[in-house]
Amino acid sequence: MSEVFARIVSVAMISVFMQNAIFDRAFGANVAIYASRKNEHVVGFTLGITVMTTLASIISYFFDKLVMPLENGYLFMPLIYVGIIGILYVAGLLIMWKFFHKMFRKVKQYAHLAIFNCTVIGALFLNSNYGSDLASYIGYGFGTGIGFFLACFMLNIAHERLDSEKIPRIFRGYPIMLIYIGIVSLAFNVLVGYTAEF
Amino acid sequence: MPETKNKKFSVNADGLFKQNIVLMSGLVTAPIIVAATNAERAVMLIVSFFLISYTGILLCRFIPRRIVYTVRILLYAVVAAAMYIPTMILLERLFHEAVSEVSLYVGLMVVNSFLLAKTETRFYLKPYPEMTLDAFIYVLGYALVTLVVGVLREILAYGTVYSFHLCEPIMPAAKSPFFGFILVGILAAFCRSIVGRRTSVRKERGV
Numbered sequence: 001m002s003e004v005f006a007r008i009v010s011v012a013m014i015s016v017f018m019q020n021a022i023f024d025r026a027f028g029a030n031v032a033i034y035a036s037r038k039n040e041h042v043v044g045f046t047l048g049i050t051v052m053t054t055l056a057s058i059i060s061y062f063f064d065k066l067v068m069p070l071e072n073g074y075l076f077m078p079l080i081y082v083g084i085i086g087i088l089y090v091a092g093l094l095i096m097w098k099f100f101h102k103m104f105r106k107v108k109q110y111a112h113l114a115i116f117n118c119t120v121i122g123a124l125f126l127n128s129n130y131g132s133d134l135a136s137y138i139g140y141g142f143g144t145g146i147g148f149f150l151a152c153f154m155l156n157i158a159h160e161r162l163d164s165e166k167i168p169r170i171f172r173g174y175p176i177m178l179i180y181i182g183i184v185s186l187a188f189n190v191l192v193g194y195t196a197e198f
Numbered sequence: 199m200p201e202t203k204n205k206k207f208s209v210n211a212d213g214l215f216k217q218n219i220v221l222m223s224g225l226v227t228a229p230i231i232v233a234a235t236n237a238e239r240a241v242m243l244i245v246s247f248f249l250i251s252y253t254g255i256l257l258c259r260f261i262p263r264r265i266v267y268t269v270r271i272l273l274y275a276v277v278a279a280a281m282y283i284p285t286m287i288l289l290e291r292l293f294h295e296a297v298s299e300v301s302l303y304v305g306l307m308v309v310n311s312f313l314l315a316k317t318e319t320r321f322y323l324k325p326y327p328e329m330t331l332d333a334f335i336y337v338l339g340y341a342l343v344t345l346v347v348g349v350l351r352e353i354l355a356y357g358t359v360y361s362f363h364l365c366e367p368i369m370p371a372a373k374s375p376f377f378g379f380i381l382v383g384i385l386a387a388f389c390r391s392i393v394g395r396r397t398s399v400r401k402e403r404g405v
Contacts, residue, residue: 026228026375030311033224074301075286078279078308085309086272093268112271116314118228118306125305168387170394174224175387182379189376 004135011139012146018192019126021119021144022151023185028119032148033177035114036155044107046152048114050145052088053123057131057141059084064128074128081124089115119148154184213336220343220382221389225311226251229303230347231378237360239300240348242293244341246304249285254278254313255321255333263322271314278308312336347381 021027028049035045063080067073093111096104123144131137155177162176171179219225226247234240258274265273282305289297289304297304316336321329352358354372357365371377 024375026231026378027306029227029231029379030224075283078282078305079276082272082275082279082308086275089272090268108268112268112314113311116271116275116309117311118309121309122228122302122306125302129302170387170391171383174222175383175390178224178227178379178383178386182376182383185376185379186374189374 007133007135008139008142011136012143015123015140015143016147016150017188020147020151020188021122022148022181023188025122025126026118027122027144028117028148029178029181031113031117031119032151032155033174033181036152036159039156041110042149042152042156044110045114046145046149048107048111049117049119049148050142051092052085052115052120053141053144054138055088055141056081056084056120056124057127057137058134059088060124060127061131061134061137064131068128077125077128078121081121084124085115085120119144151181151184155181209335210332211335213332214339214342215389216393217336218339218343218389219312219316219336220340221386222393223316224386225316226307226340227382228306229300230344231382232375233300233303234344234348234351234378235355235373236352236358237345237348238293238296240344242289242297242300243303243344243348245292246285246289246300247307247340247344248337249288250278250281250304250307251310251313252333252337253281255317256330257281258313258317259322259326259329267318274314274317275309278310278313282308312340343382343385346385347378350381351377 015021019025022029022032031045035041060081063084064077067076067080089111092115093104093108096107123141127137127140131140158180159177162180163172167176213219215222217223220227220230229243229247234243254274254277257277261270261273261277263270285304286297286301321333324332349359351372352360353364354369355367356373357363357367369377372381
């Protein structure tokens with residue numbers, strides 16, 4: 001049991017620091033920029049994405065084992081992943097509507113942005129390429145959500161300064177955010193001493 | 199319906215620069231930032247974006263609007279995921295093994311915000327023929343940025359354009375994701391400055 005836990009933690013650490021969804025793969029960079037503008041969005045998006053990547057990774061593990069060995073099985077993976085994410089998305093909204101009505105009203109406006117984005121489906125694709133066992137699938141899925149939080153948090157704390165009068169007008173907002181992500185991404189690459197080959 | 203019949207068919211080229219989905223709206227950026235490291239990959243991304251997103255938009259228009267938004271979004275993604283199959287088959291025929299270098303980012307296009315969000319806020323509010331042209335102009339805007347990024351990075355990182363040797367590699371790091379972020383950020387600022395200038399000139403002229 002402790003071995004499984006250690007495996008989950010080590011794979012999660014890899015997906016947070018070495019293969020961060022935003023800084024290393026640019027998965028959902030636009031969603032991270034959008035979410036980082038408000039503190040409550042950072043928490044909401046991170047929760048949604050973490051729950052979704054973890055649960056979807058567990059389910060996709062069984063489908064990967066079933067479909068990937070087939071000839072041309074990879075062609076159907078996006079369809080299967082969208083199906084998994086879609087079912088979890090509808091189930092999550094139904095549960096919230098039934099038991100947490102207030103939260104449902106708040107969340108329904110941006111739930112689809114948090115669920116149907118590159119971060120979630122990207123984690124499933126990477127799992128199918130590199131994941132070997134259920135523990136690594138869970139670890140990568142969970143770590144992707146935490147990595148998204150780390151990126152969102154770093155964007156959130158820089159947001160006010162990057163949106164200030166000191167920044168030239170044409171760079172203010174989205175362009176400077178991208179340049180900032182690029183510099184942090186460079187720092188992550190140097191820190192890890194690793195470049196992702198996709 | 200009669201109201202739309204009477205409306206004049208108008209061509210709006212906003213999607214090319216003024217509302218460019220990558221540089222102005224920040225949508226579908228991941229494939230460009232990470233995967234568009236040379237011209238060939240850029241072309242692969244353009245073909246796949248056209249087949250998945252543009253065809254997806256045209257097909258999803260037939261999904262009844264009375265279906266709740268939650269389910270409609272899901273159906274859009276399903277249509278795009280179905281389009282992934284012929285897209286990958288075509289890409290493999292055209293580009294052979296090179297497809298594996300971008301296949302991950304082609305897969306991501308099935309949940310892109312262009313298809314899931316822009317459809318509801320812009321395209322599906324227009325009559326079908328006008329929407330077809332409008333969406334095509336947006337796709338052209340995407341293609342333009344992808345090609346520019348791919349060619350620039352290929353020249354800097356490899357000193358070639360579509361594998362034709364031009365010069366010695368100037369900056370090998372240009373193929374890294376961090377350079378992709380910085381380059382797209384600079385291009386976004388450049389595009390904003392041009393759009394801003396054109397808008398102020400038009401205001402001065404009173405157009």
